[in-house]
Amino acid sequence: MLDENLVEVIGLKKYFQVGKNQILKAVDDVSFSIKRGETLGMVGESGCGKTTVGRTILGLYNADGGTVLFNGIEVHAQKGKAYKALTKQMQMIFQDPYASLNPRKTVGAIVGEGLDIHKMYKTKEERIEKIYNLFELVGLNREHANRFPHEFSGGQRQRIGIARALAVDPKFIVCDEAISALDVSIQAQIINLLMRLQSEYGFTYLFIAHDLTMVRHISDSTAVMYLGTLVEMGHTEAIFEKPLHPYTKGLLAAVPEADPDYEQSKPSPILKGEVPSPINPKPGCRFFGRCNEAIEICSRVRPDLIAVNEHHSVACHVVNQTNPISKSEA
Ligand SMILES: Nc1ncnc2c1ncn2[C@@H]1O[C@H](COP(=O)(O)OP(=O)(O)OP(=O)(O)O)[C@@H](O)[C@H]1O
Numbered sequence: 001m002l003d004e005n006l007v008e009v010i011g012l013k014k015y016f017q018v019g020k021n022q023i024l025k026a027v028d029d030v031s032f033s034i035k036r037g038e039t040l041g042m043v044g045e046s047g048c049g050k051t052t053v054g055r056t057i058l059g060l061y062n063a064d065g066g067t068v069l070f071n072g073i074e075v076h077a078q079k080g081k082a083y084k085a086l087t088k089q090m091q092m093i094f095q096d097p098y099a100s101l102n103p104r105k106t107v108g109a110i111v112g113e114g115l116d117i118h119k120m121y122k123t124k125e126e127r128i129e130k131i132y133n134l135f136e137l138v139g140l141n142r143e144h145a146n147r148f149p150h151e152f153s154g155g156q157r158q159r160i161g162i163a164r165a166l167a168v169d170p171k172f173i174v175c176d177e178a179i180s181a182l183d184v185s186i187q188a189q190i191i192n193l194l195m196r197l198q199s200e201y202g203f204t205y206l207f208i209a210h211d212l213t214m215v216r217h218i219s220d221s222t223a224v225m226y227l228g229t230l231v232e233m234g235h236t237e238a239i240f241e242k243p244l245h246p247y248t249k250g251l252l253a254a255v256p257e258a259d260p261d262y263e264q265s266k267p268s269p270i271l272k273g274e275v276p277s278p279i280n281p282k283p284g285c286r287f288f289g290r291c292n293e294a295i296e297i298c299s300r301v302r303p304d305l306i307a308v309n310e311h312h313s314v315a316c317h318v319v320n321q322t323n324p325i326s327k328s329e330a
C-alpha cells in the first residue's frame with residue numbers, strides 16, 4: 001500500500017559557510033511531511049529559511065544533515081539518471097515569473113524545455129500539441145506560444161511558469177512566493193488555478209508565502225518557520241483559529257481581521273524587532289530575544305516540536321509545560 005505521505009522531511013539541515021568560522025544555519029533540524037494530494041503552507045518572516053527548505057527538498061542544494069524522502073526515495077542519495085527521473089516528478093514555481101523566464105526564448109520553447117529534457121514525445125507534432133494543451137490548461141491561448149516573455153503581463157507570465165512546471169507531469173510542486181509579485185485580483189486567479197489543477201490531477205504542493213490569508217485559503221496544513229526552525233505546525237484551521245506559539249500569534253495579529261469584535265478581544269502581541277541573524281545562532285529558543293512570554297529555560301534549551309494533539313504541534317517551553325500530551329510523555 002502507498003504511504004499516505006508523498007514527501008517526508010526528517011531532521012533536515014542546510015548550513016552556508018559565510019566567512020571564516022561563520023556558519024549560517026538557514027535550516028536547522030526541520031521535520032515535516034506532506035500527504036499526497038494535499039497542500040502544506042509555509043509561512044514566516046523574510047530570511048526564516050523557507051526558500052532554502054524548498055530548494056533543499058528538491059535536491060537543488062545538498063543537505064548538511066537529515067533526510068528527504070520523496071515517494072519513499074531518498075532524494076539526496078540519488079545521482080545521475082535516478083536524480084533526473086526524480087526531478088521530473090518534483091517542480092518549482094518561482095516568485096518572479098519574469099526573471100525566471102529566458103527573455104530570448106519564445107514561451108512555447110520555454111514550456112517545451114522539460115518535454116525535451118525528459119524526451120516526452122515521439123514526433124514534433126506531438127510536442128507542439130502538448131505545448132498547446134499546456135497553454136490551454138493554464139488559461140492561455142495556443143497562439144501565445146510564439147511570443148516572448150516581455151509580451152505578457154505578470155499574471156500571464158506566472159501562468160507560463162505554471163505551464164512549464166506542469167509540462168513534465170510532476171507529482172509535487174514547490175510554489176515559492178508564486179503569487180507575491182502579482183496584483184491581489186490576479187493572485188486570486190492563480191490560486192484558483194492551482195487549486196483546480198490540484199483537484200483534477202492530485203498534485204501535492206508546498207506553498208510558501210508571506211500572505212497568511214492566501215495560505216489559509218489554499219493549505220490543508222500550515223507550518224510556521226522562524227530562523228531556520230519550525231515553531232508550529234498543524235491543520236490550517238487549528239493554526240489560524242488557535243495559534244499557540246508566541247511567534248505565530250504575533251504573525252497573525254499583524255493580519256487585518258474582518259471581524260471587528262475578534263480584533264478587539266484578541267490579545268495582540270505585535271511582533272517587535274526583526275529576525276536576528278542565523279549566523280552562529282545562540283543556544284536556546286531562537287525566538288527568545290523577541291518573546292514577551294519567555295521564562296528562564298528559554299535562553300538555554302531549544303524547545304522541541306511537540307504534539308499538543310493529533311493535528312497540532314508546537315515548539316515552545318511555555319506551551320509545552322501546560323500541554324497534557326508532553327506532560328504525560330515526560
Ligand atoms: N546561497 C546562500 N548563501 C548564503 N546564505 C544564504 C544563501 N541562501 C540563503 N541564505 C541565507 O539563509 C537564510 C534563509 O534564507 P531564505 O532565502 O531561505 O529565507 P526565506 O524565508 O525564503 O526569506 P524570504 O521570505 O525573504 O524569501 C537567510 O539568512 C539568507 O540570507
Ligand code: SF4
Pocket residue numbers: 245246247285286287288289291292293294295298303315316317318319
Ligand atoms: S520557548 Fe520561550 S522564548 Fe521561545 S517562544 Fe516559547 S516562551 Fe518564547
Ligand SMILES: [Mg+2]
Pocket residue numbers: 050051052176177
Ligand atoms: Mg524565500
